[in-house]
Amino acid sequence: MTAPDTAVSIGSMSMKNPVMIASGIFGYGDEFRGLAEYGELGALVLKTVTRQPREGNPPGHRTVETPAGMLNAIGLENVGLEAFVRDKLPAALEYGTNIVASIAGEAVEEFAECARALDGTGVAAIEINISCPNVKKGGMAFGVDAGASAEVAAAVRAATGKPIIAKLTPNVTDIAGVAVACERAGADAVSLVNTFSAMAIDVESRRPLLAAGSGGLSGPAIRPAAVYRVYQVAQAVEVPVIGMGVIWNASDALEFIIAGASAVAVGTALYADPAAGNRVLNGIRDYLESHSIARLSDIVGSVEL
Numbered sequence: 333m334t335a336p337d338t339a340v341s342i343g344s345m346s347m348k349n350p351v352m353i354a355s356g357i358f359g360y361g362d363e364f365r366g367l368a369e370y371g372e373l374g375a376l377v378l379k380t381v382t383r384q385p386r387e388g389n390p391p392g393h394r395t396v397e398t399p400a401g402m403l404n405a406i407g408l409e410n411v412g413l414e415a416f417v418r419d420k421l422p423a424a425l426e427y428g429t430n431i432v433a434s435i436a437g438e439a440v441e442e443f444a445e446c447a448r449a450l451d452g453t454g455v456a457a458i459e460i461n462i463s464c465p466n467v468k469k470g471g472m473a474f475g476v477d478a479g480a481s482a483e484v485a486a487a488v489r490a491a492t493g494k495p496i497i498a499k500l501t502p503n504v505t506d507i508a509g510v511a512v513a514c515e516r517a518g519a520d521a522v523s524l525v526n527t528f529s530a531m532a533i534d535v536e537s538r539r540p541l542l543a544a545g546s547g548g549l550s551g552p553a554i555r556p557a558a559v560y561r562v563y564q565v566a567q568a569v570e571v572p573v574i575g576m577g578v579i580w581n582a583s584d585a586l587e588f589i590i591a592g593a594s595a596v597a598v599g600t601a602l603y604a605d606p607a608a609g610n611r612v613l614n615g616i617r618d619y620l621e622s623h624s625i626a627r628l629s630d631i632v633g634s635v636e637l
């Protein structure tokens with residue numbers, strides 16, 4: 333049998349395979365250089381950037397371990413758009429695969445400005461982060477409202493010819509409704525999930541363990557919740573869905589794919605195994621070969637209820 337076809341397209345971004353790295357885990361790629369063959373993956377999504385640099389949440393605990401996962405409240409610390417384009421992007425592009433920039437803003441116009449500035453760069457696509465639970469302004473405030481999400485997507489659509497991915501929050505009643513609103517506004521794909529809003533408390537001091545009070549939960553506990561949301565969204569939209577939520581191995585990734593994801597992103601798992609994405613990719617290839625599946629797309633959304 334010839335090697336299975338694993339190619340995926342997101343708008344004009346062609347990926348040789350469906351495995352991506354999720355935003356925020358990989359920074360701008362600097363710290364992970366040399367730890368794995370990241371160029372073999374379909375795309376690398378870099379840490380969210382905003383127009384101005386941000387210091388993020390106050391020092392103290394920005395991450396906390398929980399029984400089945402991890403809470404984080406980084407607060408979108410980033411170098412700002414200008415430094416990103418000047419100092420970070422050129423090195424990231426050397427990875428030799430698609431580089432996706434992730435952007436956020438406190439106002440719709442800030443998203444559009446970031447997208448405009450990235451239009452002439454080498455990024456293959458732009459992810460709009462309307463789902464960060466750890467900032468006071470912007471972030472999830474857009475993503476919990478279908479109308480506001482669509483406004484951001486439309487403004488970014490008008491500002492750039494690059495493919496747009498809308499990153500959705502699971503902290504809503506109707507995630508499929510938000511996905512459809514983004515699709516109608518011009519998003520080329522949707523990615524989900526960002527983290528689940530959560531809090532952990534030290535019972536002696538009666539203070540939250542995170543300095544910011546609350547944060548976002550990732551970790552094995554969220555995977556079934558994420559798979560279900562991918563399923564719901566894939567039923568509702570025509571554009572490709574990118575699934576994520578603690579993908580450690582190929583079987584986890586295949587759950588998302590069979591639920592309806594055309595591509596998957598590996599996030600928190602990179603902390604334990606920097607080569608997790610490559611391991612997931614090899615496992616997906618093995619699965620396709622051992623099940624005589626010629627094209628990955630043959631099993632996308634193939635779950636039978």
Ligand SMILES: Cc1cc2nc3c(=O)[nH]c(=O)nc-3n(C[C@H](O)[C@H](O)[C@H](O)COP(=O)(O)O)c2cc1C
Pocket residue numbers: 354355356357379380404406408434461464499525526527550551576577578579597598599600601
């Ligand atoms: C430490 C940390 C930082 C993150 N930073 C970002 C970010 O800047 N932008 C973003 O869209 N998502 C961010 N995320 C969310 C991840 O991209 C991903 O959506 C989420 O963690 C679920 O996937 P995972 O469980 O595989 O990590 C962050 C997650 C973690 C754990």
